[in-house]
Amino acid sequence: MKFLDEAKVYIRSGDGGAGSVSFHREKYIEFGGPDGGDGGRGGDVWVEAVEGLNTLIDFRYQQHFKGETGGHGMGRNRTGANGKSVTLKVPVGTQIFEEDRETLICDLTEIGERYRLASGGNGGFGNAHFKTATNQAPRWANPGLEGQEKTIWLRLKLIADAGLIGLPNAGKSTFLATVTRARPKIANYPFTTLHPNLGVASIHGREFILADIPGLIEGAHEGIGIGDRFLGHVERTRVLLHLVSSQEEDVAAVYRTVRHELQAYGHELADKHELVALSQIDILDDETLAEKKKALEEASGGEVFAISAVAQKGMTEVLSALAEIIRAEEVRLGIAAPERGIDKGRHDKWEP
Numbered sequence: 001m002k003f004l005d006e007a008k009v010y011i012r013s014g015d016g017g018a019g020s021v022s023f024h025r026e027k028y029i030e031f032g033g034p035d036g037g038d039g040g041r042g043g044d045v046w047v048e049a050v051e052g053l054n055t056l057i058d059f060r061y062q063q064h065f066k067g068e069t070g071g072h073g074m075g076r077n078r079t080g081a082n083g084k085s086v087t088l089k090v091p092v093g094t095q096i097f098e099e100d101r102e103t104l105i106c107d108l109t110e111i112g113e114r115y116r117l118a119s120g121g122n123g124g125f126g127n128a129h130f131k132t133a134t135n136q137a138p139r140w141a142n143p144g145l146e147g148q149e150k151t152i153w154l155r156l157k158l159i160a161d162a163g164l165i166g167l168p169n170a171g172k173s174t175f176l177a178t179v180t181r182a183r184p185k186i187a188n189y190p191f192t193t194l195h196p197n198l199g200v201a202s203i204h205g206r207e208f209i210l211a212d213i214p215g216l217i218e219g220a221h222e223g224i225g226i227g228d229r230f231l232g233h234v235e236r237t238r239v240l241l242h243l244v245s246s247q248e249e250d251v252a253a254v255y256r257t258v259r260h261e262l263q264a265y266g267h268e269l270a271d272k273h274e275l276v277a278l279s280q281i282d283i284l285d286d287e288t289l290a291e292k293k294k295a296l297e298e299a300s301g302g303e304v305f306a307i308s309a310v311a312q313k314g315m316t317e318v319l320s321a322l323a324e325i326i327r328a329e330e331v332r333l334g335i336a337a338p339e340r341g342i343d344k345g346r347h348d349k350w351e352p
Contacts, residue, residue, distance in 0.1 A: 003196065005156040005233070007059035014042025014067035014083035016121035016144025019129070022075030023137065034137060036073055036127040039144045040080035042120030043067025046087045049108035053091035054198060056156050067118070070144055073126040083120055093159040093236060099151040109159065109236075117152065121145035155232070158196055160211035161326045163234040165262075166243035167254055168214075171279035171309060173197070175243065176212040178309040179319060196233050203319040208326050211237065238329040239273040239322055244296060246280045251292050252299035273325050277305040277318055 017039025024032025045067050065088060071080030096105040096117065106115040124142030131138060164172040180199025197212040213234055234240060248254045255276065263270040278293055289306060297304045305321070307314035 003055045004057045004060055005055070005158075005196075007056045007154045008063065008151065009059055009088070009154060010064045010149070010151050011045045011088075011118055012064075012066045012149035013045050013118035013120040013147035014069045015147050016040070016042050016123040017070035017072040017080035017083075018143045019124035019126035019141030020073035020075060020078075021127045021139060021141045024076070031136075034127040034131050035075055035077045036141055037075070037078040037080065038126050038129065039073045039123030039142075040070030040082040041123050042070045042144065042147045043083035043085040044116050044120045045118040046085060046114055046116050047094075047096060047106070047108065048087050048089055048114045049092045049094060049111055050089045051092070051111050053089065054158065055091065056094070056154055058089075059154060067120050067147060069147075070120065070123045072144075073123070073141070077126075077128055080123055082123075085120070087114075088117075088154075090154060091156055093157045095155045095157060097153040097155060099153070101153050105152065118148040118150065121147045157236055158198065158211055158233045159209070159236045160198060160233075161208035161237065162201075162239050162241055162322050163211045163213050163237040164241050164243060165213055165234065166258060166279075167245070167248075169247075170243040170245045172212045172243055174309045175241075175279065175307075176210060178312070179315065180210060201319060201322075203316070203323050206323050206327070208323060210322075234269060234272075237272065239275065239325045240269075241318065241322060242274055242276045242300075243279045244276065246278050246284050246289070246292055251278065251296045255296060255299045273329070274300075275305065275318065275321055275325070276300045276302065277307050277314075279307055279309070281306045281313060282308040282311040 019039050020036035022034065022036040024035045026032055045065055065086050067086050068083030070083045073080050090108065092111055092113075093109060095107045096115070097103060098105060105117065108115065122145045124144045127138045127141045130140065164175060166172055176197055176199050179201045196214065199210050199212075200207050201210045211233060242255070242258060244251050244255050259270065276296060278289075278296055281289055284292070293304050293306055305314050305318045307318055309315065
């Protein structure tokens with residue numbers, strides 16, 4: 001299934017049904033009076049976050065959604081049926097914007113969350129509604145109200161516990177494929193990954209969702225490359241794993257480039273928990289590895305993990321660190337209860 005994180009959709013709620021003009025006609029009943037029923041209400045347009053979706057690809061094939069028109073009223077005080085509502089089913093993490101693409105209508109962050117995008121028109125009153133003491137036989141009824149119509153934008157921001165960031169060819173897809181069952185495209189050229197990939201990683205008996213974000217380059221926040229389009233996907237992550245390839249000549253400069261893009265993009269991305277890892281270390285000798293790791297530690301101001309997804313070096317340590325931060329954030333947010341620690345006796349090593 002192809003990944004699509006933005007879609008333009010036209011919606012229109014149903015018109016209300018018209019009221020009826022009718023008079024009671026029955027043998028032996030003189031002057032039966034008006035008995036025109038009211039029209040039914042038009043169908044609404046809803047949006048709902050459902051389980052099992054992680055792309056907006058369905059909206060590439062259907063862009064128009066319309067609620068059903070309410071039934072017209074009929075004689076004998078029969079009210080028209082309400083029109084059927086229509087529901088747009090979207091992945092968790094979808095934001096709905098007005099046509100200007102800036103005004104946020106709603107943000108669906110939980111499974112089952114619903115929002116009414118357009119209300120159906122009310123049905124018109126039948127002539128029975130207008131009967132008064134001075135007007136015993138009204139010969140008019142109301143038409144139904146028109147439904148609402150608008151064009152909206154759907155924008156998906158993936159909800160993952162951890163996000164992989166870094167320049168193209170930093171080894172993010174290889175890392176994801178090694179620690180999860182995800183199978184992203186892997187090749188030795190820039191921008192192999194053209195859309196985010198999700199996988200579930202497991203360490204010490206815990207599971208968390210890991211997202212591979214397409215590579216950032218200098219100027220990504222201004223629209224250069226493809227990184228700016230996908231920076232929004234890391235907004236909801238609790239921790240970022242910043243991979244810097246050991247193939248780079250100046251690992252410190254590479255690290256600062258990506259950090260600058262996060263700060264320039266805003267939305268508090270630069271304030272998220274960050275773990276830094278020097279990837280693809282299997283191609284380095286011990287002396288060069290030590291030099292590049294030291295340079296990266298000075299640039300980041302913290303600990304740097306040395307890993308190789310291919311050789312499976314350092315993977316247990318970095319996954320354990322990610323799981324600890326995610327767990328701490330869940331406790332802080334009240335999502336999980338505090339615990340004494342991880343039982344590392346039973347699960348002391350990550351297994352691919």
